[in-house]
Amino acid sequence: MSALAAETAAVDPFHIRKYFEPLRVADACDALDGIGYFNIGLVSQDLRPLWTGMKFWGVAYTLRCVPANKPMWKLETTEDIVNAHGVWFGKMGNAAAHMGKEIKPGHVVVTDVGGAENVGFWGSENSLGVIQAGGVGIVTNGACRDTGEVILQKTPIVAKRHERTIIPGRIEAVETQTTIGIGGAQVRPGDIVGCDEDGLVVVPIEVAREVALHARAVLVADMVKRRDKYDRLGMTRDETVDVEAVDKYYADLQAQG
Structure with missing residues (x-):
């Protein structure tokens, strides 16, 4: 079995993709940069x-x-x-x-x-x-x-x-x-x-689990900051600053195993 096949089998890409669902592409890009995968x-x-x-x-x-x-x-x-x-x-x-x-x-x-x-x-x-x-x-x-x-x-x-x-x-x-x-x-x-x-x-599937973990943190941190600015500007909160919904999504996903 190739290294890629072994890694794919170990993480189950169809399961790991669920951890990306709430994320923005930008969050994943930030996480890739953060682990040294610049422009990859x-x-x-x-x-x-x-x-x-x-x-x-x-x-x-x-x-x-x-x-x-x-x-x-x-x-x-x-x-x-x-x-x-x-x-x-x-x-x-x-x-x-x-x-x-x-x-x-x-x-x-x-x-x-x-x-x-x-x-x-x-x-x-x-x-x-x-x-x-x-x-x-x-x-x-x-x-x-x-x-x-x-x-x-x-x-x-x-x-x-x-x-x-x-x-x-x-x-x-x-x-x-x-x-x-x-x-x-x-x-x-x-x-x-x-x-x-x-x-x-x-x-790349080899780093997908790690990227999802870091990208989630990037997303939540950004949502918290943006929500604070929404409130200060008198803007109505929307789904893009609903931190609780994101937390619940991941909690439910974790509970599913």
Whole structure:
């Protein structure tokens, strides 16, 4: 067993991700800095949430793609055009075909498109399959299409750009659950991936427990200071300064074992 596999098995990333749920990405970044992991896990700001208010913490499920090196052939019937993806995958194969059966509640599908940025691998329909399987987010260093519907659905997708075109003849899925690079950060199966308005961070699973502990303290300290300023300014308290709710969340989580 590799060191990563042993560490992942020891901490159970699907359990440890729960300790990140109340946290801001900034809290995790502060904690990473604090343990000497400067700039590690920071994903380029070129990759942005497609809609305002998106937030998730999840366990990385990785998907590696490459540009297609064969063109799509002419389709003769309307039926085939409608089913173009099925036609393409039927002949070319699809390394991601089993992905829907492997995604667990709490997974984030992180997709490296290998430079194939002129195609929306993720769109409004196939992304819902990830959510249906229990996934909490999708990240890609490529494009998303059907963007208006994705925003309307509030499907949690982070992408580099918007696009119009489809998969056949443009991109191939070649491998899942392997180490990839995305936005300047390394992502491995089992790493913790976080997203909010500030951007994305990847927390290596080896230090995830420690990062969560320190990040919680950073968050609570900030909430206490901000709540004091709220009161001094006559501002109405909101959930972002509700220290008691955060304390209760962690107490309940600890009680669950």
